[in-house]
Amino acid sequence: MGSQFETVLCEALDGVGTITLNRPDQRNALNLQMALDLHAAVKALEADGSVRVILVRGAGPTFCAGADMKERAGVTEEWLRNRRLAAFAAYDAIQYCPKPCIAVGHGPIIGSGCEIATACDFILASSRVSFRYPEAVRGSVGATQRLPRIVGKALAKELLFTGRVMGAEEALRVGLMNRVVAPEDLEAAVKETVGMILQAFPLSVQLAKRCIDVGMESDLRTGQAYEMLAIDRCLADGEWRRGAAAFTAGKPPR
Template sequence: MSFSQAKKGMVGWITLERPKAMNALSRDMIEGMTATLRSWTDDPNVRTVVITGTGPAFCAGADLKTASAAVAPGEKDFLDHIVIFFDTLRAFPKPTIAAVNGLTLAGGLEAVLACDIVLAAKSARLGDGHSNFGVFPGGGGAAILPRKVPANVAKYLLFTGDAISADEMKALGLVNEVVADAELAERAQALGEKFAKKSPLVLARMKKVANEAADKSTADALRHELHELRDHQRSWDIQEGLNAFVEKRQPQFKGY
């Protein structure tokens, strides 16, 4: 399938492994990664997911040689499957980290946009790239990128098809941290382990509210937050956290 999955502690790793094809996304890859994410959704031993690539690219987008392959009437085509993958990644209830190891374009950038946290190697370059081949984005390039960076910057990247440095993307707010190339995996694992020590229930609820806040008025977003808090007050995790604080020990969260 040209990707691998692994569990390192409580961090699940998905690694794209088509370096000669710049980790371009094939149908088998996106179906397999979607299945992996779904299998980890309710897995208590996976509390964070990291997505990264091998070779000179994180991901150069969809495999254009196979993306337009015909399918039988009524069957899902490549676009259906890749949208399902992005939707699954975007809605995943646990923290997701994009560990961007190299060139990131088109569908690769859309995968990054679907993650919660973005770490980038110093040498990485990120852009949209669809316009270079007359392809229209379908996973968030035109719809989500302007929500992550200033609108005029998003349009510049969309219209030119150019990629810019990880440092430039950090200055624009898309990238959270830029690290030395050799330190990327170690940093992603360390951050994933930090998230894994938190209450998975509180992180899932925080993520839900944060993801939906931009589409609500301030008053509605605050009401949503209060509603989640009311539910959370009935949880085991909040009682464990408060007891641990009083008893001066590390909490042992269970996620319910």
């Protein structure tokens, strides 16, 4: 599969779907068309049975420079509200995609780019990455829900109130990213991580993702009950038999 939208590139190869934000001349700033394209690309890869893992990248030196402020000139409040709803739909498409989604950060991640990256299941990045949440200093509000759930309330407030830049090491320390490597090692780290995911059983990975997401939004008992349902689903599918047989034979899981 390979498709090209107006503002994103979307391709699938060897079980891996890749979405590339593709407005490098505008530092991949998120406009309405990109929000629509991003949503459509995620849904296309979600529906592609050959795709097991989805990577989200940015073309050029910047992952995403945030919202495209230039498109706001002369628009109405209603238009801007609908534009934000389109962006929210794109973020949610990533977050609630049943397949694992990984953001690959190689440079600055700003505003809407932070929402795209943190909507993914986790972020792998080079030491050149940085984060900035400038919504308040631009007269708007954003990132008030995902960010505090990751870094905590106090730090989220500081970042959102000040719009300061957070470097790679701090972002790693506070849990905003999973791994930081030298720029020349980023692709190898991505390939290694994706390779390990592809070794796992796809149903088990998807159910684990759903269980974690549901559990984090509910109490422990509810989460455990949901996990039991997931276990029953695996038992019905028979993945556990194949996994056990591979282990006994000393073979890779798949």
